[in-house]
Amino acid sequence: MGRLLEVEDLRTHFFTRAGVVRAVDGVDFSVEKGKTLGIVGESGCGKSVTALSIMRLLPTPPARIVSGSIRFDGRELTTLSERELEDVRGREVAMVFQDPMTALNPTLTIGTQIIEVLRRHLGLDDRTARRRAAELLDEVGIPRARERLDDYPHQFSGGMRQRVVIAIAIACEPRLLIADEPTTALDVTVQAQVLDLLDDLRREHEMAMILITHNMGVVAESADDVAVMYAGQIVEQAPAHELFRRPEHPYTEALLAALPDLDDNGARSRRLAAIPGRPPDLIDPPQACRFAARCPYAGCGDSCALEPPALRELRPDHRVRTAHPASEREAVTA
Amino acid sequence: MAAYIIRRVVWTVPVVLLVIFMTFTLMKQIEGNPFRKTERAVPAAVQANLERKFNLNKPWYVQYAQYVKGVATGDLGPSLVLRDRTVNDIVEEQFPRSIELGLLAFGWAVLLGVPAGVLAAMRPNSRFDYGSMLFSNVGFALPNFLVATLLIYFVSVKWGMLPTSGWTTWQHKILPSFTLGLVPMAYFARLVRGTMLETLQQDYVRTAKAKGLRRRRVLTVHVLRNSLIPVVTAAAPLLGYIITGSFIVENIFAVPGIGRYYVTAVSARDYSVVMGLTVLLSIIVIAANLVVDILYGILDPRTREART
């Protein structure tokens, strides 16, 4: 099993008038071919910025990738020119955005919006592209696909629009699909359908996927590996079953504790339960562990309030960034 | 959409009638004798002959009925002052020149204003952005009589590059149309920059980029098209600007159009010309509104259903 995407020490900062916002500050992860990586975290933790950094879709200025590398299939993305990137986007790596209500151009038919990507990357002629577009719509479960090609986005419901967005994303059979909170803006009833659709498509087209969400339930269902982000950094990373069975980081524990019952379908709609306190200001993050202020175990006489803990591998494939992982904690607290 | 258009068209009829009636009533309120143009008193006999000739001795409702009938059949009546010509003659000969002036002004505005706005939006806070926005703000604020005066002095009188006035060759048309186009130009530049910046931040533009579309296609198909919709909507009010601006520009540049006639006709009490021009201007603006609304519906599919 090869690594399709390797992100190393990615730092994406926003240079604003108020100061430098370290939105992503040293993130490492990789995605295996055909596997799903879930990235979880509260809003503002940098997970979307990470996704947009991979796509190089962040507005520059103010955003800039200050260091790190993103290798896709061995190819360094951070140094590609805009023109070279255009060949990667949509063709090799595609993205599904959070809000289907705004992700589609309201003045163009959805047909046009699918066809343009087919023509761009696959060089199809108009007729073939149109036929393929209809097939794609059909594939993502839109009834009467051929007729609906000439409809405008506002004539579709939110769930249907997200299906269109997904159809656009998979149109050129990309090897990596980044889904950035694909269900957040949708009605509870359609969230599951869209997730299932994504999972099916991933399997069918043998794509790898990065699923970004703030919902542990979503991750539990579809991800092979999970990375938990907090304040611009990954705080815990493990295969999904391992993470859910033996969470190590207090933040992960809190996230999981807020999830009542994994088998309960309603759980997917549950937002993260409130954890007391707020994430730190990313303009001037604390020198110490960024979770320290909210960590119930911090300040127990150790160094974590002064110097930042490193990401360490507790077990094979299970890495965590805390001075107080659960497995080492019993002894102390006991 | 069709029903909407029909309804709008039907609504213009009472509005036009109302405009005619209002103008007619207003004109009747203005004191002054259209037949006394100089110090010389007009003998009673001459006055009576003139009033008979132009039907001014009839009751007002007869005059109004005659006038409405005339407008309906495309006859705006004779001029009370320019005795060799009817209002139709004046409109037919001089209105095209005003339209040409207006279109050229509009051309400047689109040719320079829109690209300036687009470029400024593509590089916000750049020097070009500041420069073009400064130019746009100043262009918007400077009264056009000053602009006209300065342009004529430097370009024509001092440097001798273009004629000072008149409307015959294309060289004659550059300065007046540019002067008149300055305000719409400034307006377009600001408007396009604003809408374009807004559009650039839209999610669907990010989607388009994420699809790997070439930058040119993203900008032309996804950004520009959507940014220009407000520009189309702004065109109708701008028409008003251009028409009123032409009052001064036509006078200063001796453009034989219709704008400056308006002022002259009001002060000469040339009732038929004033009414004819007012009604004509109103109909044009009303028609322009209609066209803009329809265009808007075509450009932005979201509004189509809402209006049927």
Next chain:
Amino acid sequence: MRLRFPMLIAAAVVVAVALVAAGCGSGDKKGAAGDGGAKSQVLKMAWGAEPPSLDPGLATDTTSSNVLLNIMDPLVRLGDDLQPVAALAESWDVDGKVVTFHLRDDGRWTNGDPVTAQDFEYSWKRTLDPKLAADYAYQLYGIVGAEAYNNAKPAQAAKLRDKVAVKALDDRTLRVTLTSAQPWFVQQMAHHSFLAVHKPTVEKHGTKWTEPRNIVTNGAFKLAGWKHDASITLVKNADWRNADDVALDRVEGRIIVDGTTRVQAFEAGEVDALDGGGLPPADMARLKQMPEYEKYPALGTYYYGFNLKNIPDVNQRRAMAFAIDRQSIIDNVAQADQIPATGMVPQGMPGFDVIKQDFLPTSADLDKAKEFMAKAEDPKRKITLFHNDAPGHKEVAVAVQAMWKDIGIDVTIKAQEWAQYLEVLGPPPSDAVYVYRLGWIGDYVDPMNFLELWTSKSGNNNTRFASPAYDRLIAQARDTADDHDRYELYRQAEAMLTGPQGEMPISPIYWYTYTNLERESVKDTFNINLLDQFDLSKVVIKEV
């Protein structure tokens, strides 16, 4: 893509600049100058207005009049001394109230028809026709039966038409019977209202007969083009009776209404002469320095009239007339070398030396003014001054306002646009008016034209001045054929207005001049006469 938009614009700018540069390279900037050898006789001039009508019966304004007098042949023109000079009429006899004109036999319409006495009879009666409703029909009221016909109800029109005493005795003899002696009648023939029109053309084309494609004329020039509000092109009429003496081949006229725009066109070399329609007063100081500047005396008086109802005391009126610094207004405000006016009848008018009163000062005489003011009974110290909003009047009003402040009178200036203004002036004038400004430009060369304004029945007497003695003087003058006797009557009349014992219903301010810009190549031959007429057939473009 990054570069395309800027490049597009840069390209557009480069192309535009290149075109402009090419355009001015090939443009004939300096007008008629520049071609070697014989001067091409093409005059480029600026007309001050669109002619409202080129129908002699309907025209009322200076521009129409000047175009007409260059494309049509009048019976008589005015010489330099303002005496009548033979034109289409080779001679005329005056026998009391009967005037007989003898036409030349070589008068030709541009379609080849001869110009006949019948043409004049037809034209004058046409002008008087109530159905044509000519504004200037009253110019012909001196002819027996003219006023009655012009007044006619439709039913009687045909009958009254035949009673108008203008008769073509044969093709070349025109006899006119007048209501009184009217010694100025022959000079009046130089006015455009007395021009003939071509009957078949008028009847065929109706109101459109004046369009260049239809018009038939009989003068030194033909109307070759008339783009309304834009240009008027005249070309030499090779078949004209005196064509050999006409130097100009073409007159390319542009219509430029705005004074400053006209001056700019002249200075940029686009036109070689203006039509004397007045230069912007505010720019006069500069223009007067130019070698192309030219001024001509005019028959015209710029005056302030008093509403006698609101300023009843003659001493206050005298005081106000004395407080006006006429010379200062001319030097600082009007600036066109006008002449300080001390009476109603302007300098240059035949008989002026007899008629003139030397009572009013040319500069302010504040001592006298205060003396008069002291004598005034219940002087009005808060008054209004009305003027129309045409250029220049505001400035004079502001100056006079300041001058009257010196004798303790507070003036509120009210500007009104022309039509409204005339309504307010009446006669009788509105009670809101204390003082108003007007001017009078002569129609014909006789003091009568200026003095009859102040008769009690005159439609131009906006002062409420009404004196039976004055009316009698004017009536008497109308029937006095002898110049010397008539001038004496005029002197008495003028004295009743502006003399030491006069009622002072008006305070004259200045006598007009015409100012113009003329290229030095035409300056000698382009001349404007006292009645604001210029004869293009005399203009020659010289080498300078």
Next chain:
Amino acid sequence: MSATQIAGRVAGVDAGAPIRQSSLWQDAWRRYLRNRGAVAAGILFLLIVVWCIVVPIVSPHDPNRIEFPDAYQGPSWSHPFGTDQFGRDLFTRAALGGRISIGIGFGATLAILLIGVAYGAISGFVGGKLDNALMRFLDALYGLPYLPFAILALAIIGTVNFWTMVVALSVASWFITARVVRGQIMTLKENDYVRAAYAVGVRWYMILGRHLLPNTLGVLVITIFLELPGVILGEAFLSFLGLGINPPDASWGSMAQDGRDAYRAHPHIIIIPSLAIATLVLCANFIADGLRDALDPRTKET
């Protein structure tokens, strides 16, 4: 407890209720102060107004006194803007002209607001067929140039003074304002706190006066500065066409008109009032932009 108070309570707990007015305006003010261009424009605008008010009072020159020997002087220490053809001090006269231009500008803008608010409020509040009729009428007239009607109005009134100018400039300029107000009222009407007020039986005029109109205030403040440039330029156009107010008073427009004929020899006479107009218009535009950013929460600063 009165019905209105109850409605207030209901409104207070509702999510759609407006934030307390004072804090809304305080927030707006803070946002405005952060916009440097708008602040500079506001200060300049105030300075011009102060100049117009103060200078004629303290000036050593009588603005209407004629001194021909001093005519057409260029700028100097005693006459910072030079003098006009009568030797009158242009610094003082420009300030007086500013009083008139700005006065007419604000007067006409307020008149436009009054008509526009009345029309828009009635249309939006009553709704239904009346609204439909009023709006179709507005649709048709939208963009109709106001200058022809202003010229007609001036001709009818006959004399031109401050008030007739205000009437002339506002008579056909209120269409946009009416539309904006109507739209605002329509949106506000849908708010739950308004519904709640209805539910508890608050009278319509109380609803209009207490809940609807005060909430359009922000839009109206913006509108003032959006309309002001047009009105000031309109007054200048009319004056330039010779339809301005009577001497010896002068607005900037009529001063510029005086200056055009003399511009070749004495350019300062047209340039100074024209630049004054331009500066004022520029300031008003910047202020309007600043106010819009400050009062409209949708537009965020970048």
